[in-house]
Amino acid sequence: MKKRITGAEALMQALIHEGVTTIFGYPGGGIMPVFDALYDHREDFRQVLVRHEQGAAHAAQGYARSSGQVGVCLVTSGPGATNTITGISDAMLDSTPIVVISGQVGAAALGTDAFQEVDFVCITQPICKWSYQIRRAEDIAWAVARAFYIAANGRPGPVVLDFAKNAQTTMVDFEPASLPIQRGFIPVPQPSDDAIRRAAALIDNAERPLLLAGQGIELAGAQEELKQFVEKTGIPVGCTLLGLSTLPSGHPLRQGMLGMHGNLAPNVKTNECDVLIAVGMRFDDRVTGRLATYARQAKVIHLDIDPSEIGKNVPVDVAVTGDCKETLARLTKAVHPAEHKEWVESFAIYHTMEDERVVRPAIHPAEGPLKMGEVARRVSEATADSAILVTDVGQNQMMSARYFRYTRPRSIITSGGLGTMGFGLPAAIGATFGAPERTVCLFVGDGGIQMNLQELGTIMESGAPVKIILLNNNYLGNVRQWQELFFNHRYSCTPMMNPNYELIASAYGIPSRTVAARADLDDAIHEMLTSSGAFLLQVAVEEEENVMPMTPPGADVDHMLPFIDSSTPTEQWKSTFIH
Amino acid sequence: MEKHLYTLIVHSEHMAGLLNQVTAVFTRRQINIESLNVSPSSIEGIHRYTITAVADEDTIAKVTLQIAKKVDVLQASYFLEDEIFMQEIALYKLSTPLLMANPEICEIIRRNDAPIIETNPVYTVVEKAGRTAETEQLRRDLSTFDCLLQYVNSGRIAVTRSSEEHLTEFLKTLNQ
Ligand SMILES: Cc1ncc(C[n+]2csc(CCOP(=O)(O)OP(=O)(O)O)c2C)c(N)n1
Numbered sequence: 048m049k050k051r052i053t054g055a056e057a058l059m060q061a062l063i064h065e066g067v068t069t070i071f072g073y074p075g076g077g078i079m080p081v082f083d084a085l086y087d088h089r090e091d092f093r094q095v096l097v098r099h100e101q102g103a104a105h106a107a108q109g110y111a112r113s114s115g116q117v118g119v120c121l122v123t124s125g126p127g128a129t130n131t132i133t134g135i136s137d138a139m140l141d142s143t144p145i146v147v148i149s150g151q152v153g154a155a156a157l158g159t160d161a162f163q164e165v166d167f168v169c170i171t172q173p174i175c176k177w178s179y180q181i182r183r184a185e186d187i188a189w190a191v192a193r194a195f196y197i198a199a200n201g202r203p204g205p206v207v208l209d210f211a212k213n214a215q216t217t218m219v220d221f222e223p224a225s226l227p228i229q230r231g232f233i234p235v236p237q238p239s240d241d242a243i244r245r246a247a248a249l250i251d252n253a254e255r256p257l258l259l260a261g262q263g264i265e266l267a268g269a270q271e272e273l274k275q276f277v278e279k280t281g282i283p284v285g286c287t288l289l290g291l292s293t294l295p296s297g298h299p300l301r302q303g304m305l306g307m308h309g310n311l312a313p314n315v316k317t318n319e320c321d322v323l324i325a326v327g328m329r330f331d332d333r334v335t336g337r338l339a340t341y342a343r344q345a346k347v348i349h350l351d352i353d354p355s356e357i358g359k360n361v362p363v364d365v366a367v368t369g370d371c372k373e374t375l376a377r378l379t380k381a382v383h384p385a386e387h388k389e390w391v392e393s394f395a396i397y398h399t400m401e402d403e404r405v406v407r408p409a410i411h412p413a414e415g416p417l418k419m420g421e422v423a424r425r426v427s428e429a430t431a432d433s434a435i436l437v438t439d440v441g442q443n444q445m446m447s448a449r450y451f452r453y454t455r456p457r458s459i460i461t462s463g464g465l466g467t468m469g470f471g472l473p474a475a476i477g478a479t480f481g482a483p484e485r486t487v488c489l490f491v492g493d494g495g496i497q498m499n500l501q502e503l504g505t506i507m508e509s510g511a512p513v514k515i516i517l518l519n520n521n522y523l524g525n526v527r528q529w530q531e532l533f534f535n536h537r538y539s540c541t542p543m544m545n546p547n548y549e550l551i552a553s554a555y556g557i558p559s560r561t562v563a564a565r566a567d568l569d570d571a572i573h574e575m576l577t578s579s580g581a582f583l584l585q586v587a588v589e590e591e592e593n594v595m596p597m598t599p600p601g602a603d604v605d606h607m608l609p610f611i612d613s614s615t616p617t618e619q620w621k622s623t624f625i626h
Numbered sequence: 627m628e629k630h631l632y633t634l635i636v637h638s639e640h641m642a643g644l645l646n647q648v649t650a651v652f653t654r655r656q657i658n659i660e661s662l663n664v665s666p667s668s669i670e671g672i673h674r675y676t677i678t679a680v681a682d683e684d685t686i687a688k689v690t691l692q693i694a695k696k697v698d699v700l701q702a703s704y705f706l707e708d709e710i711f712m713q714e715i716a717l718y719k720l721s722t723p724l725l726m727a728n729p730e731i732c733e734i735i736r737r738n739d740a741p742i743i744e745t746n747p748v749y750t751v752v753e754k755a756g757r758t759a760e761t762e763q764l765r766r767d768l769s770t771f772d773c774l775l776q777y778v779n780s781g782r783i784a785v786t787r788s789s790e791e792h793l794t795e796f797l798k799t800l801n802q
């Protein structure tokens with residue numbers, strides 16, 4: 048039944064039809080009719096007023112990553128829209144489904160440099176899955192249905208709806224749309240039986256197989272299928288940063304994290320395996336190191352939903368395109384049960400090496416200042432390893448990702464592809480709305496927290512119970528580490544003067560505590576976790592700690608500091624492109 | 627890897643802004659587009675791009691997949707010269723006085739079977755349809771007489787030699 052309503056009200060109805068319950072937004076002239084309509088729907092949506100539109104985009108990401116639902120943000124035209132760009136790019140690189148609805152000047156004024164007019168569709172086209180300008184109220188039903196469909200289906204990602212003001216105010220006969228097949232968007236390619244057969248044959252004949260588990264498994268909800276596949280085949284697993292919670296920590300086949308700051312064993316074994324099975328991951332350079340030497344000895348099987356990822360960085364022997372929930376299940380049926388006892392055991396020596404030189408000193412230091420790793424491990428333990436870890440970017444990210452433990456799906460929310468400082472705080476806010484039943488722990492550095500510090504206001508107003516663990520080393524630590532290792536200790540613009548964070552927290556009415564002594568750590572964590580609502584725990588950590596192990600940029604994946612002689616190769620890495 | 631001139635044929639919905647997205651895939655990889663033609667296709671509502679670019683096959687294959695990935699692009703494929711029938715049209719605007727003064731120019735035009743579509747005391751317009759090499763040769767020949775006032779080339783258009791119609795088949799499977 049069609050109803051005659053304004054375009055703004057039509058948008059409300061369309062969002063309700065899509066099952067939207069939470070909107071992260073910020074008003075302004077270009078979107079006022081929509082916010083006016085929103086006033087009548089206070090019961091239908093939780094409206095979270097952020098303090099900066101970048102915060103809205105990251106919060107929508109955190110919401111989407113924790114819940115699996117499409118995150119929604121609603122902003123005004125011009126500067127409101129451009130402030131979301133970092134979040135849109137981040138969502139694109141990390142395959143996060145969000146819909147950004149921005150105001151736009153009226154259709155008659157388009158192209159005239161009207162007040163707060165930017166060509167938002169053109170700006171966002173290269174950084175999102177679909178960007179569309181709604182110029183007529185009649186298009187709302189179709190455009191909203193399509194936006195949510197495209198954001199959520201296939202490889203998820205961001206979609207932009209640029210909503211011209213005239214379309215917000217004109218009357219329209221509205222009925223929510225259901226979408227016919229979109230012939231220009233086939234979300235899930237079908238794998239051929241032949242591909243499954245050839246992959247199964249390679250796996251059955253493998254002597255030293257290794258599986259790389261990426262976020263695609265989380266996005267497909269295929270954690271159980273992954274478990275069944277590896278348990279039937281006995282194949283050890285390395286996880287990407289975004290795939291850390293695809294297989295629970297402590298699973299006997301889980302060999303830890305891949306890549307630049309990953310674990311030694313899976314990185315070394317990448318260059319020793321005979322069959323490499325990549326699932327829902329995209330061979331990012333932070334995972335592969337130098338491509339020319341990466342897994343050259345291995346036959347590569349790639350399971351991915353996005354055909355354009357196949358062979359993009361690493362040549363692939365068998366491509367299995369499709370939804371990995373389905374393809375993993377089909378592969379599990381097709382393969383013979385196997386055990387690779389010796390091969391799996393051969394990982395142990397590298398774990399022992401890493402334990403001795405890196406892990407134990409990081410999480411059980413005997414003396415000296417507090418270390419990031421021990422804080423992360425204590426917080427993880429205090430939450431029974433069941434919290435959602437949200438991180439910012441930098442050493443705090445790598446350390447918390449490494450030393451947190453994961454027992455439930457969708458337990459790590461971090462900016463992988465774009466590496467966006469400032470992502471953490473708003474994403475954590477979003478995560479508390481996306482997974483209200485879970486504890487959300489944010490690990491953030493003294494640099495990154497200041498990049499969206501204003502979102503403490505959102506926490507104050509919405510009551511989002513974010514447990515903020517601020518790892519304060521008085522440095523832009525990650526960059527300082529590179530300066531130490533690759534730029535002769537020249538600390539250009541990385542020592543940073545910090546404000547009194549407890550005073551800031553108290554200005555926002557957020558309880559806080561600072562710890563510097565090891566003896567106080569457990570008690571402080573306990574206080575943070577048992578306090579109702581948000582809490583800021585500032586930890587004064589060792590100032591010049593380095594994240595180890597480390598594959599220097601451009602080095603071979605198995606070439607990890609501190610296990611290799613760092614003197615000669617450094618020259619070689621310096622001469623390669625450092626970025 | 628060895629570089630070739632590839633022809634991409636892309637079918638898409640008729641949506642504003644899509645051309646931008648298609649060309650952006652080339653820009654990101656620093657590949658120059660040699661020619662680009664947009665036209666309707668045999669199917670109502672579906673547009674067709676014919677694009678030529680020089681690259682190695684590995685790169686062109688990745689570019690093609692990334693174009694195909696765009697929402698509203700229905701299909702994208704790449705071809706070598708021997709897999710397509712191709713043609714282009716060029717227009718040559720010549721100075722009539724120079725043309726009259728130089729019988730050799732007329733001879734070249736006749737040899738090329740190039741129709742004259744306009745002539746007046748000031749200028750003459752000649753048209754030539756053919757392959758890139760042919761239109762290009764004529765341009766070079768005419769240039770030597772310094773009589774060329776304007777030159778324009780439509781860019782390559784092409785149809786595949788294959789007897790299979792992939793787009794039609796794709797649309798058929800969708801309807802099932
Ligand atoms: C928006 C943005 N700007 C700059 C960088 C480069 N960068 C990466 S890590 C880092 C330092 C982060 O410092 P801090 O937040 O204190 O974290 P730490 O590494 O000390 O834990 C910088 C500047 C970035 N990733 N994102």
Ligand SMILES: [Mg+2]
Nearest residue numbers: 492493522524
């Ligand atoms: Mg820091």
